[in-house]
Every structure is written in C-alpha cells, then in structure tokens.
Amino acid sequence: MRVYAAPMEGVTGYIWRNAHRAVFPGTDRYFTPFVVATYTRSFKHKEKEDVSPAHNQGADLVPQILANKADEFLWAASYMADLGYREVNLNLGCPVPMVARKGKGSGFLKDPDALDAFLEEVFEGLEASDSLRGLGLSLKTRTGVEDSSEAEDLYRVYRRYPLSELIIHPRTARMLYKGLPDLSSYASFFEGDKPFPVCYNGDIWGREDADFVGRAFPGTDALMTGRGMLRNPGLTRELKGGQPMTLPELRCFHDLVFQGYREVLPGPMVCVSRMKELWTHMGSLFPGSGKKVKAIYKAKSLPEYEAAVRILFGTGTLEPSSRLRLSGAPGATGNPY
Ligand SMILES: Cc1cc2nc3c(=O)[nH]c(=O)nc-3n(C[C@H](O)[C@H](O)[C@H](O)COP(=O)(O)O)c2cc1C
Numbered sequence: 642m643r644v645y646a647a648p649m650e651g652v653t654g655y656i657w658r659n660a661h662r663a664v665f666p667g668t669d670r671y672f673t674p675f676v677v678a679t680y681t682r683s684f685k686h687k688e689k690e691d692v693s694p695a696h697n698q699g700a701d702l703v704p705q706i707l708a709n710k711a712d713e714f715l716w717a718a719s720y721m722a723d724l725g726y727r728e729v730n731l732n733l734g735c736p737v738p739m740v741a742r743k744g745k746g747s748g749f750l751k752d753p754d755a756l757d758a759f760l761e762e763v764f765e766g767l768e769a770s771d772s773l774r775g776l777g778l779s780l781k782t783r784t785g786v787e788d789s790s791e792a793e794d795l796y797r798v799y800r801r802y803p804l805s806e807l808i809i810h811p812r813t814a815r816m817l818y819k820g821l822p823d824l825s826s827y828a829s830f831f832e833g834d835k836p837f838p839v840c841y842n843g844d845i846w847g848r849e850d851a852d853f854v855g856r857a858f859p860g861t862d863a864l865m866t867g868r869g870m871l872r873n874p875g876l877t878r879e880l881k882g883g884q885p886m887t888l889p890e891l892r893c894f895h896d897l898v899f900q901g902y903r904e905v906l907p908g909p910m911v912c913v914s915r916m917k918e919l920w921t922h923m924g925s926l927f928p929g930s931g932k933k934v935k936a937i938y939k940a941k942s943l944p945e946y947e948a949a950v951r952i953l954f955g956t957g958t959l960e961p962s963s964r965l966r967l968s969g970a971p972g973a974t975g976n977p978y
Contacts, residue, residue, distance in 0.1 A: 642855055643669040644877045645808075647842060647867030648705045648732075648781075650674035652918060654687075655696040656901035661874055662700060664894040665886070668870075668877045669863070670701045672781070675732045675746075678708035678717035694724055703779065705730040709745045709755075711762035718763075719773055728777035728805050736783070736814040747814035750795060751786050757798045764802055777805030781842070781865075785813045789826035796830050808840040808865055818868075824857070825972025831860045838862040845869050850967040851880040857973065871922035873961045885961045891926070892954045895919075909943040916946065930957040 646653060646661065646668050658671050676688040690696060692704050704721045706729055708714035718729050733756075735746025742748060749756055767773045780799060785791030789811065799807055811827040812820070822843035830839060841854050842865035851864055870876045874894050875886025898919065902912040917938055924934040933953040940946035967973065 642851065642861070642880070643840075643863035644851075644880050645670045645672065645840060645863055645865040646870055646877075647865045648672040648674045648730075649867050649871060652871060652922075654691050655693075656905070657898055657919075658700065658702070659696070660894055660897035660901060661870075663897060664890055665875050665878060667881060667883075670703060672730055672865075673702065673704045675705045675707040675735065676717065678706050678710075678713040680710075680713060682713075682716050684717075684720070692721065692724060692726075702726070703728050703730045705732050705781065707732045707735065707740065707745050709743070709749050709759065711759050711766060714759075714763055715766040715770075715773070718767070718776060718778075719770070722773055722776050726776075728779060730779045730781055730808075733780055733782040734810055734814075736817050741786075741814060747783050747786060750783060750791065750814065753791075753794045753798050756795070757801070760798065760802050778802075779804055779806040779808060781808040781810065783814055784809065784811045784823065784826035787813060787815050789813055789823045792826040792829055796833065800833065800836055804837045806838045806840055806863070808842055810842040810865075812843060821966065821970035823971045824967070828858065828972055831858065835860055840865050842867070844967055844970070845876075845880070846872070846966060847876075847962055848879050848882075853968050853973075868922060871919065872925060874923075875961060879962070886959070888954060888957075888959045891923070891959065895923075895950065895954075913940060913943060913946045926959055926961055927953060927957040928960055933957055 653674060673691050676684055676692065704726055706714060706717045708717060721729050732746050733749055740746040740748065767776055782795065809827055809830060811822040811824060827841060839861055840863040841858065841861045845851055845864050845866040846869040854861055854864060866876055873886060875890060879885055899912065899916055902915050906912050906915065920934065920937050927934055930953060936949040937953065940949050
C-alpha cells in the first residue's frame with residue numbers, strides 16, 4: 642500500500658519534509674500545507690518558499706490549494722504548473738472557523754451544488770488551457786459538515802469528474818479531530834463504481850491500523866497519515882513491514898529539523914517554539930519519560946532547550962509502536978466489503 646504524508650499547516654513545511662525524506666525514505670508522496678488562492682493573485686512569501694522547486698528537489702510533492710472560486714483556483718494551479726508540478730490538490734477539509742466561515746475548506750462541503758459548479762468550471766479551465774491540460778487534480782475531503790450522511794451527495798458530485806485521486810478523511814467538520822473516524826461513511830464510497838484511486842486518511846497510528854484498513858476496504862489505494870507520522874516519523878517503514886524507528890534515527894531527524902529552522906527562522910526562541918510544537922506530537926514516544934519531555938516544553942532559552950533534548954535522548958526509552966484504535970471505530974465491524 643502506498644503511504645502519503647498528510648499536509649499539516651505549521652509543521653510539515655519543506656524543512657520537516659526534507660528532514661523526513663533524508664532520515665526516513667520510503668514515504669510515497671508528500672502534500673504541502675494549504676496555500677491560499679485569493680483575488681490578489683499572489684501567494685505569501687512563506688507559501689512561495691514552501692512550493693519552490695529549489696526547496697523540494699527530488700520530492701514527490703503535491704501542492705495543496707485552498708480556494709472556492711474557480712478563477713482563483715485556476716490561477717493558483719497555473720502557478721504550480723509553471724513550477725513543474727504535475728498535480729494539485731484541493732482542500733475540502735479544513736474545519737478552522739476562519740476558513741470554513743468563508744465557504745472554503747470544509748465550509749465548501751455545505752453546498753454540494755456550488756462545489757459541483759466549481760469543479761465543472763475548473764475542469765473546463767484545465768482542459769481549455771494548453772499549459773494546464775494534463776495537470777492532475779486530487780481532492781482531500783471530509784465526509785460532511787454536520788453529519789456523515791452528507792457524504793453520499795458529495796461522492797455523487799466527485800464521481801462526475803476525472804479526479805487523479807480522492808483522499809477521504811471520514812470525519813465531519815464538526816468533529817474537528819476528535820473521536821474516531823466514521824468508517825461507514827468511508828465504506829459507502831465503495832458502494833458505487835470507483836472511477837479514480839482512493840486514499841484513506843484518519844487515525845493511522847500503527848501497523849495494525851493500516852492492515853485493518855487494507856483488509857476492511859480493499860479498494861483503498863493509499864493511506865495518508867498526519868498526526869501518526871508527526872508522532873512517529875518512522876511510521877511509513879513500520880506500515881510497510883519494516884523495523885520500528887530507533888532513537889539515533891529520531892535524534893538525527895530532530896537535529897535536521899532544528900538546524901533547518903535555525904537557518905531560516907528569525908531568532909532562536911522562534912525555533913524553540915516550533916520545535917516544542919513538534920514535541921507535542923513526538924513526546925508520547927517516550928511514555929516513561931514524562932518529566933524529561935516536560936522539561937523540553939518548559940525550556941525558556943536555547944541552552945535550556947538543547948540540554949532538555951540531550952537528557953531525553955541520552956536516557957529516555959523510545960516506544961514508537963502504538964495500539965490499534967481504528968478497529969474500534971464506528972462502522973468498523975459493519976463493513977461488508
Ligand atoms: C495542526 C494541523 C494542521 C493541519 N493542516 C492541514 C492542511 O494544511 N491541509 C489539510 O488538508 N489538512 C490539514 N490537517 C488535517 C490533516 O492533514 C489530516 O487530515 C488529519 O490530521 C487527520 O489525519 P490523522 O488522523 O492521520 O492526523 C491538519 C491537521 C492538524 C492537526
């Protein structure tokens with residue numbers, strides 16, 4: 642099964658991605674955190690840096706675009722095509738109120754007719770332009786806003802288009818990241834024909850979760866992992882049957898990310914606070930070292946941070962594998978496929 646690294650705004654920028662590819666090769670595809678297409682027809686400096694080919698050499702990378710107007714999306718798509726990208730992804734999942742209220746991300750899912758009209762105009766635009774013809778478009782979607790029964794209408798719309806892939810995160814926007822994915826809303830996609838590859842996303846924390854999805858939904862072509870891969874950067878290798886990550890590998894990955902931040906971010910404490918964010922995910926890899934992990938969160942200076950990290954890596958014990966969770970998700974046992 643192919644394994645993708647999920648886009649995670651604020652974390653999986655090019656510095657994280659490059660460190661990840663260097664230490665843990667084998668992830669089949671990466672997605673950028675979303676870049677915003679607006680009427681200004683310009684991206685922020687940070688967004689341009691993140692998609693720049695100079696920062697992504699040799700990566701199988703798909704830029705993700707947040708948009709709800711076809712002309713703005715097409716402008717962003719042609720920016721990416723000019724950089725040499727062969728596929729772009731549309732974000733239909735972001736539940737953050739500031740985004741969703743504007744009818745973008747998961748907010749777009751409220752109105753399947755408008756989404757249908759948008760996709761029709763986008764595909765016409767791609768076909769009509771010499772430079773855009775052949776550019777792949779994939780979608781990353783939640784299964785509804787309030788209730789996963791909304792998924793059926795959304796799937797009906799998606800099936801009308803030659804998507805290069807549909808990535809399904811079977812939670813509603815209302816659920817944010819809480820609870821377990823509703824697997825029945827994922828299963829229902831396979832009740833109809835399957836005109837394009839399908840990727841499953843949501844709560845893949847370990848090998849058992851991946852195997853469970855593969856067994857229960859054999860129509861699945863790829864797995865995308867977000868928090869699971871932030872927690873355990875060696876997850877892809879485990880999912881593909883390889884050895885669990887080792888402490889020296891994690892140390893090497895940590896140092897590469899930290900060094901990358903030191904080179905581009907203004908001031909050591911900005912780097913430290915970005916690293917602390919990463920530790921909110923990686924901290925649970927050290928279940929018996931709560932105090933040592935806490936010392937990292939408490940660090941108020943660069944030397945304090947470095948000392949706390951040294952102590953954790955010097956004396957902590959790593960437990961990357963995680964317990965099976967997905968088999969207990971709604972719809973897990975009722976799946977007929
Ligand atoms: C901090 C954070 C940032 C995220 N940023 C994005 C994003 O930029 N684009 C996107 O499609 N999803 C984003 N997501 C959602 C993840 O890509 C993924 O769909 C979600 O975390 C569920 O997968 P997981 O259970 O493997 O984490 C974000 C999630 C988190 C927690």
